[in-house]
Every structure is written in structure tokens, then in C-alpha cells.
Amino acid sequence: MEKDCIFCKIANGEIPASTVYEDDMFRVILDMSPATKGHALILPKKHMADIFEMDSETAEKAFVLVAKVAKGMKAALNCDGLNIVQNNGEVAGQTVFHFHMHIIPRYEGDGQNINWVPGTSEAEERERVAQQIRSGLN
Numbered sequence: 707m708e709k710d711c712i713f714c715k716i717a718n719g720e721i722p723a724s725t726v727y728e729d730d731m732f733r734v735i736l737d738m739s740p741a742t743k744g745h746a747l748i749l750p751k752k753h754m755a756d757i758f759e760m761d762s763e764t765a766e767k768a769f770v771l772v773a774k775v776a777k778g779m780k781a782a783l784n785c786d787g788l789n790i791v792q793n794n795g796e797v798a799g800q801t802v803f804h805f806h807m808h809i810i811p812r813y814e815g816d817g818q819n820i821n822w823v824p825g826t827s828e829a830e831e832r833e834r835v836a837q838q839i840r841s842g843l844n
Contacts, residue, residue, distance in 0.1 A: 707751075707752070707753055708753040708804070711753055711803075711804050712802065712804075713749050713802055713804035713806060714751075714753050714804060716733065716735060716749060717732070717733045717749040717750065717751045717804075718733075718751050719733075723735040723736070724736040726746055726775065726778075727771070727774075727775060727778075730751070731750060731751055731752070731764065731767055732748055732749060732750055732751060732767070732768070732771055733749050733751065734746050734747065734748050734749070734771070734775055735747050735749065737808070740810075741808075741810045741818050741820075742785075742810055742811050742812060742813060742816050742818060743783065743811065743813070744779050744782075744783045744785065744811040745808065745809070745810045745811065746775060746779070746808070746809045747806045747807065747808060747809075748768060748771055748772060748775065748806060748807040748809065749804065749805075749806050750764055750768065750804075750805055750806075752764070753804055754804070754805045755803045755804065755805065756794040756795065756800065756803065756805055757792065757794050757805060758794065759805070760805055768807065772790055772807060772809060775809050776788055776790070776809055779809065779811050783811050785811035785812055785813055786812055786813055786814050787811075787812040788809060788810060788811050788812055789808070789809075789810040789812060789818075789820050790807060790808070790809055790810075791807070791808040791810060791820065792805075792806070792807045792808070
């Protein structure tokens, strides 16, 4: 736990939050500034700044938990869909440097817009980039 990290303090119960779920590794809370009704954050109790610092066990359990919470939201809130958002680095929109995942229930006409501008690429470029990424997987 990082002593100055607000999400460490929330995840470990030092700061009160509206808790949706908790186990020994995670706390799921409702976002204080929600995009929509039910917007939740999955917070690991162990500090890691971003996905680049995350171990495979935590990653696996986080995504199992995302599915569990998403199904619970669908059943309880009758949302029409949901977004799972996870930002890494300031340039990607990360503002709190403790890994967290947003689960945002979506409702028809909710006014939220989570998207990007589609670009273009040629087959040769995609293959070159795919090779670069493959070489980084080792």
C-alpha cells in the first residue's frame, strides 16, 4: 500500500466508500462522480500504478471480477449495455495512478459518449506492427 495513494486508502477501508463488493484482493466501489447510475470502480488492494505493474494472477482475478460485477449490474439496474474502461498513463487519460477499472452501465439516451475516431491502416503496416508487438511479448 502506498501511504499517499487515495485509491489504496479507499481499497483498504481507510476512507469510506459505497462498497459494492469486497474480497481479500479487491474492493469495488461506486464512483463519486459517476458517468451513469451504477458507475463502479474495481480497485486492487495492493498498489500498482497501472497495468504495466500488474502481475498475471491479479489480472486474471480482476477480469473474472469485472464479469461478475457486470452481470450483477445488468440484473439489478436493467442497464442496456455497459462500458469497461481502463486507462494507463496520463496521455491515455489516467488521473489516479493506482490501477483501476471503470464499469459504466449504459442506458439508452444516457448522453455519454465513450469512443474514438477510427483511423486507417494498410495491410503491410498492420503486419509490421503485429510483428513488433509479437517480439515484445517475449
